[in-house]
Amino acid sequence: MSKLHFTDDHEWIRLEGDVATVGITDYAQEQLGDVVFVELPEAGTALEKGKEAATVESVKAASEIYAPLDGEVTEANAALADDPAKVNSDPQGEGWFFKMTLADSSQLDSLMDEAAYKAFVETL
Amino acid sequence: MSDTADDLKQTPLHGLHLELGGRMVPFAGYAMPVQYPAGIMAEHQQTRSAAGLFDVSHMGQVTLSDGGDGSAAAAALEALVPADVQGLAPGRSRYSFFTNDAGGILDDLMITRRPDGLFLVVNAACKDADLAHLQAGLAGKAEVRMDETAGLLALQGPAAAAVLSRLAPEVAEMSFMTQIEVVLEGAPCRVSRSGYTGEDGYEIAVPGAAAEALARRLLAEPEVEAIGLGARDSLRLEAGLCLYGHDIDATTTPVEAGLTWAIQKRRREEGGFPGAEVIQRQLAEGPARRRVGLRPEGRAPVREGAELQDGQGAVVGRVTSGGFGPSVGAPVAMGYLEAGLAAPETAVTALVRGRELPCRVAKLPFAPHRYHRG
The missing domain is CATH 3.30.1360.120 (Probable tRNA modification gtpase trme; domain 1)
Known part of the structure; x- marks a missing residue:
């Protein structure tokens, strides 16, 4: 089982080989409510850590999703176009947002592990 | 929070x-x-x-009493709203709005005639201002009381x-x-x-x-x-219903907002409410812009504040409410468009995060009203 990393913007990152899969956490989907649309970056998009990477729309509002790391998008989750509710039903599985290569894998060290993220969520 | x-x-x-x-x-x-x-x-x-x-x-519940059967309060309230309040029988309600001298809307409200006065329900965000407006406008004619509890x-x-x-x-x-x-x-x-x-x-x-x-x-x-x-x-x-502060406000008139059904015939003719000249002129000549329904193509919601453009890229309006319509199963929105573009099926473009999203003007409401008309 590959290790999960977390940001304080409630994203998860799973690194498999050179490629990181990115999505939002269960806490985030719970806060957003029913997701009705996700705008994802296209393959080839250069991402800069902390800059806008995607937009997730709930019934009520649009929320920006920030790039957790520097790198380049290799694939967006096309299944979310037809079924954005996957973000609610399976945020850390089928509801993933995009895959990316990492420009600098040492950036992962600044992220939280699962235990630290859990502790962080409990403070909110 | x-x-x-x-x-x-x-x-x-x-x-x-x-x-x-x-x-x-x-x-x-x-x-x-x-x-x-x-x-x-x-x-x-x-x-x-x-x-x-x-x-x-949270909404404001206001009682107007005149010490009599409410007819004096009804006559006095007509100085602030364009509804036919005097023609309202006891036990009947009407939707209306407080207008300003430019014909803009200060708040929208429900007016109900009681056997001994009037009962109003106003928006939470406006209720303190409404209370002051009523007390000033009805001074000496009716007692205005808001029930805070x-x-x-x-x-x-x-x-x-x-x-x-x-x-x-x-x-x-x-x-x-x-x-x-x-x-x-x-x-x-x-x-x-x-x-x-x-x-x-x-x-x-x-x-x-x-x-x-x-x-x-x-x-x-x-x-x-x-x-x-x-x-x-x-x-x-x-349901195509306006939200005050979004779809209607002090800069939108009832004619632009498509709410002329709430200005009864006698009031259209007689005027006598704030902004009557502007509203009567717009009734006669048509307004420069109109509130419309909008159906964005695709699944991306178009939200409040999005600019609307025509085929040539000129700004022709703005979205005032928008989101996903769970019963419609698609995004829905309302906004204002230049009157010449307000006909159903007219194609316009909404700007969302720098992208152009095609929309069509749609008839309101998006979901049919199912009121019990008795």
Whole structure:
């Protein structure tokens, strides 16, 4: 089982080989409510850590999703176009947002592990 | 949220919202539930398919009394609103708005004629300003009193009549936009057949101390669930109903907003309300812009503030409310467009995050009204 990393913007990152899969956490989907649309970056998009990477729309509002790391998008989750509710039903599985290569894998060290993220969520 | 929670006012149902798992957010100075654990989508569908109970106790409940039968108060109120208030029979309600000298809308409200005066319901965010406006405008003609402690519940949906009839059979026969006094769960209430969802239903003014018991009694009925502000907004948007401060405000006139049905014939002819010249001229010549419904293509919602462009890229309007319509199953929006572009099926473009999203002008409402016209 590959290790999960977390940001304080409630994203998860799973690194498999050179490629990181990115999505939002269960806490985030719970806060957003029913997701009705996700705008994802296209393959080839250069991402800069902390800059806008995607937009997730709930019934009520649009929320920006920030790039957790520097790198380049290799694939967006096309299944979310037809079924954005996957973000609610399976945020850390089928509801993933995009895959990316990492420009600098040492950036992962600044992220939280699962235990630290859990502790962080409990403070909110 | 937590740093301002202490400053927020609470409705009589505050404890019940917390008990039901309501997610409380600041709204017009009150802590209000935006949703319960079921979520906005489920709460919306619940209201369209059975019945939803809404806490709208944050709204302002104002009584106007003139010491007589209310006719003096009705005549005086006509100086502030373009509705035919004098023509309103006791027990009947009308939608109206306070206008300013430019014909803009200061707030929208419900006016009900009582045997001894008038009963108004105004928006929470405007209620202090409305109270001052009424007191200044009606000075010497009517006593203006706002009840800060009363509760206001809305029971909405196709099962609302069956549910409320179990508590008071006489509500079943009420027609849309009428009001009666009824004892519910031992408390004297004013029940109106009206609402803000496009569905049949009731709005119930209840003494604050009795509000929670009544809410619990209604929630105990199998058809009823608690509904938050999130679904209230998606329901009213699908029903094509204006939200003050968004679709209408001090810079939009009733003619531009498509609300001329709420200005009765006598008032159109006689005027005598703030901004009458502007409104009468727009009635005669047509307004320069109109409120329209918009259906974005695709699934991306188009939200408030998005600019609207014509085929040449010129800015021709702006979105004032937008989101996803759970019953429509697609994004829906309202906004203002130049009058020449306001016909249904006209193609326009909305700018969303720098991208051009094609939209078509659509007839309102998006979800058919199902009022009980009796």
